[in-house]
Amino acid sequence: MPQASCGQAVTHLLDSDTQLLGADSGALTCFTTAVQRCMTASIGVTAMGVDAGTSYVFTVVPGGEPCQITELMQGYGWSGGYQSGPITSVSCRLTAVTGRGVDLNCGGQGVLIPSAVTAS
Numbered sequence: 001m002p003q004a005s006c007g008q009a010v011t012h013l014l015d016s017d018t019q020l021l022g023a024d025s026g027a028l029t030c031f032t033t034a035v036q037r038c039m040t041a042s043i044g045v046t047a048m049g050v051d052a053g054t055s056y057v058f059t060v061v062p063g064g065e066p067c068q069i070t071e072l073m074q075g076y077g078w079s080g081g082y083q084s085g086p087i088t089s090v091s092c093r094l095t096a097v098t099g100r101g102v103d104l105n106c107g108g109q110g111v112l113i114p115s116a117v118t119a120s
């Protein structure tokens with residue numbers, strides 16, 4: 001997976017009501033600003049479970065109208081050793097940028113990248 005230019009965030013579940021457990025300093029503001037201005041930037045989000053999870057990188061691709069965002073996704077797990085699956089890519093449609101965060105529709109699924117850490 002590529003390195004995310006804005007940094008990383010962590011959650012247990014990435015969906016239309018994402019609750020972030022933590023994020024790198026400035027990562028959420030960086031990504032939200034990039035989406036608002038349609039500037040090249042990316043954020044990594046890890047949806048972690050006990051011994052498996054999914055890594056995501058959301059990348060803003062400038063120049064489109066409306067602004068385009070791509071989601072890369074890779075599952076990982078532990079089964080006698082670290083294993084990672086193939087990287088898949090889907091296009092996202094920007095649905096809104098609000099005080100709540102960036103709302104996307106990626107491959108038919110609602111995704112919220114919150115504007116702040118929302119869970120403890």
